[in-house]
Amino acid sequence: MARPEFKTDLxxxxxxxxxxxxxxxxxxxxxxxxxxxxxxxxxxxxxxxDTQAPASALSVLVKxxxxxxxxxxxxxxxxxxxxxxxxxxxxxLGLGQISLIPVVKSSSWFVTQFFRNAxxxxxxxxxxxxxxxxxxLGFVVIPFPDxxxxxxxxxxxxxxxxxxxxxxxxxxxxxxxxxxxESLAYTRQQxxxxxxxxxxxxxxxxxxxxxxxxxxxxxxxxxVVGVSEVMTLTGEALAxxxxxxxxxxxxxxxxxxxxxxxxxxxxxxxxxxxKKFAVKD
Amino acid sequence: MNWTPDQPMVSIKNVHKAFGELEVLKGxxxxxxxxxxxxxxxPSGSGKSTLIRCVNALNDIQQGSIxxxxxxxxxxxxxxxxxxxxxxxxxxxxxxxxxxxxxENIMMAPVRVLKRDKSQTEVFARELIKKVRLQGKEDSYxxxxxxxxxxxxxxxxSLAMKPDIMxxxxxxxxxxxxxxxxxxxxxxxxxxDGMTCILVTHEMGFAREVADHIYFTDxxxxxxxxxPKTFFDKAKDPRTREFLSQIL
Numbered sequence: 001m002a003r004p005e006f007k008t009d010l011x012x013x014x015x016x017x018x019x020x021x022x023x024x025x026x027x028x029x030x031x032x033x034x035x036x037x038x039x040x041x042x043x044x045x046x047x048x049x050d051t052q053a054p055a056s057a058l059s060v061l062v063k064x065x066x067x068x069x070x071x072x073x074x075x076x077x078x079x080x081x082x083x084x085x086x087x088x089x090x091x092x093l094g095l096g097q098i099s100l101i102p103v104v105k106s107s108s109w110f111v112t113q114f115f116r117n118a119x120x121x122x123x124x125x126x127x128x129x130x131x132x133x134x135x136x137l138g139f140v141v142i143p144f145p146d147x148x149x150x151x152x153x154x155x156x157x158x159x160x161x162x163x164x165x166x167x168x169x170x171x172x173x174x175x176x177x178x179x180x181x182e183s184l185a186y187t188r189q190q191x192x193x194x195x196x197x198x199x200x201x202x203x204x205x206x207x208x209x210x211x212x213x214x215x216x217x218x219x220x221x222x223x224v225v226g227v228s229e230v231m232t233l234t235g236e237a238l239a240x241x242x243x244x245x246x247x248x249x250x251x252x253x254x255x256x257x258x259x260x261x262x263x264x265x266x267x268x269x270x271x272x273x274x275k276k277f278a279v280k281d
Numbered sequence: 282m283n284w285t286p287d288q289p290m291v292s293i294k295n296v297h298k299a300f301g302e303l304e305v306l307k308g309x310x311x312x313x314x315x316x317x318x319x320x321x322x323x324p325s326g327s328g329k330s331t332l333i334r335c336v337n338a339l340n341d342i343q344q345g346s347i348x349x350x351x352x353x354x355x356x357x358x359x360x361x362x363x364x365x366x367x368x369x370x371x372x373x374x375x376x377x378x379x380x381x382x383x384x385e386n387i388m389m390a391p392v393r394v395l396k397r398d399k400s401q402t403e404v405f406a407r408e409l410i411k412k413v414r415l416q417g418k419e420d421s422y423x424x425x426x427x428x429x430x431x432x433x434x435x436x437x438x439s440l441a442m443k444p445d446i447m448x449x450x451x452x453x454x455x456x457x458x459x460x461x462x463x464x465x466x467x468x469x470x471x472x473x474d475g476m477t478c479i480l481v482t483h484e485m486g487f488a489r490e491v492a493d494h495i496y497f498t499d500x501x502x503x504x505x506x507x508x509p510k511t512f513f514d515k516a517k518d519p520r521t522r523e524f525l526s527q528i529l
Contacts (some may be wrong), residue, residue: 180376180435183337184390184442185365194393199381 032264036257057250064237065254071230072258073146075219078229081151082219083212086158093159094166097127100188108163121221127153128225150222158215164206169200202277209270213263230255285352290315290477291336296355298331305331307501308345313446315502318478320488324524329481332498333448336479337368350445366395369439370448373455375431377423383410383434384419387441395442402441409437413467429460433467440471447471449480458519480516485528489513497521 057062096108116124131149135142173196179192223231234251241247287473289312298306310429313319321329323343323362334340335347338361342431347354349364377386387406391397393429410419413433420464422432439447449468453461472478482488488495489509497518505518516522 174374174376176372176374176376177378179339180372181379182339182361183365183368183370184438185362185394186390187362190393194389195378199378 017182029261029264030258036253057244057246060241060244060247061250061254062164064251067233067237068230068251068254069258071228071233072255072262074227075216075222075229076262077264078147078151078154078219078222078227079212081214082154083215085151086155086215087162087208088164089155090159091166093163094170095192097163097167098170112160112167113162115156118157120154120157120218121224123156124150124153124221124225146225147222147227150219150225150227153225154215154218154222158211161211162208165204165211168198168207169203170196172203173199201243206270206274206277209266209273213266213270216263216266217259230258284348286315288351289313289348290317290350291479292346292348293332293336294348296332296335296347296348298328298335298340298342305501306335306342309498309501309503309504311496311503313477313479315445315477316475317490317493318472318476318480319494319496319497320480320482320492321498322482322485322488322524323504323518327498328340328501329498330450333370333450333479333481336389336446336448337365337370339370344452362394366442367445368438368448369442369444369446371432371435371450371452373451375423375428375455377431377435377437377438379423382422383415383418383426383437386423386434387438391441404436406441409440410434412440413437414463427460428456429463432456432460432464436464436467436471446477446479449478449482451481453482453484483528485513485525497524499524 001035093112096104097112099105099108127149128146131144131152134144177195177199178191181195186195219229220231222229223235226232232254237249238244238251291311291313293309293311296303296309297304309328309332311319321332331340334455335342336349336354338359342355346353349368352364353359354364377383378389381389384403384406387409388399388402391402391405392399407419410416413436415430415433415437418426418430418434421432426434436447436452452468453464456464461484465484466479468478469487469491480488480492492509494506495509495512497504497512497516497520499520505512505516505521512521513525516525
């Protein structure tokens with residue numbers, strides 16, 4: 001829509017130039033990058049007098065960047081695997097929660113509630129120390145390295161949350177859908193797979209992506225249990241540089257930035273999907 | 282049990298139904314012969330909808346008997362799916378499946394539930410769409426159709442199962458006044474084709490025109506019933522008269 005031109009000789013205050021229609025002021029990617037740049041530059045400046053080290057903070061950071069990025073890649077791998085595992089088991093658990101068999105229903109409910117109301121870090125420790133480091137199947141020994149345990153540990157809360165998302169989505173459909181299907185002689189299984197779940201996918205997508213975002217940010221918890229992801233590597237890089245305090249801000253700012261760059265678009269896209277799905281239905 | 286067409290197609294005897302403490306049906310009896318159209322009218326909360334939902338076992342009953350073509354509905358071993366293949370139902374809120382097109386809505390149950398041949402079902406489904414006057418809307422999604430159009434798709438969807446009996450639960454109550462007529466026309470044509478219909482409705486003029494028999498319910502009981510002419514002109518029960526005077 002073209003903005004009409006206002007021209008007047010009267011002493012009135014004209015409206016300020018408008019932003020694009022329907023687009024409120026929002027944080028863009030470059031805001032994050034600018035923030036990061038500001039952090040780096042200001043920290044370099046503040047500590048410039050203190051340090052005798054010849055290399056500037058920025059150049060040290062650049063040197064370590066490939067390693068840190070490879071660590072971040074590992075975070076993404078962990079997040080993908082945990083999400084996949086958690087989604088598969090969580091969907092089954094969610095369907096268990098709407099089962100008509102009382103035992104299945106109540107046990108699914110209990111497992112969901114138990115893992116949903118537990119701190120993620122505790123669940124991670126729980127997986128780390130209770131799972132064996134290898135599985136001996138008699139004919140083959142499957143090793144169970146720490147990062148695999150971390151994936152399992154993080155998939156537990158994901159599982160419980162996905163279970164609730166599935167249950168909530170099914171419950172959110174009007175009961176008329178079930179009744180219409182019943183009156184057309186669909187079995188319960190058919191109703192679920194042909195009519196209810198296809199409609200739920202749309203409803204589940206935004207909360208599911210939101211959960212993924214949260215999970216990605218939580219993958220740094222794996223550093224506590226010694227997995228070489230980005231936080232662990234950052235710590236090691238800083239130690240290798242002799243614990244220079246002027247490096248702390250740029251390094252951790254960099255870690256913040258890469259998480260922001262990765263997670264923010266997901267958050268935006270989630271909002272977009274929520275809006276899109278809210279209109280129709 | 283063997284059922285022959287000279288016996289009532291639906292025979293409801295002394296049906297009691299309560300939701301917890303609330304007794305909704307307190308001994309209702311009525312018979313519907315093959316090809317008959319009956320209308321159930323009455324104030325809200327009088328148990329009309331509950332009654333017809335019992336006929337296809339969407340609601341269970343505590344006491345009494347409902348025979349549909351000789352099959353007892355009030356039976357724990359009832360094969361609900363077999364019953365529902367014979368009894369079609371249309372709802373107030375249409376309840377179309379929003380993720381499927383009009384044609385898919387109509388075809389899905391015959392193909393998936395009755396395992397009928399897909400291409401033959403499609404031919405039949407297109408005939409039904411024509412019958413409810415929705416040619417050109419085959420590929421529209423429910424969200425793109427008006428209330429009246431959606432309700433006609435819902436009728437076609439139910440007819441696609443080739444039911445023996447159709448239940449209509451206040452099917453025009455949620456519609457805009459201008460689209461009520463198109464849905465009623467569809468039902469009228471269906472009645473003229475000889476479909477056995479049980480309607481719960483507030484459309485008195487329509488009931489008078491199409492019904493063979495009218496039942497008036499109040500407080501979980503059938504207060505009065507009769508052919509439309511006697512019912513509307515010579516109602517005996519004061520409750521019926523009061524209701525009719527408010528409505529007409």
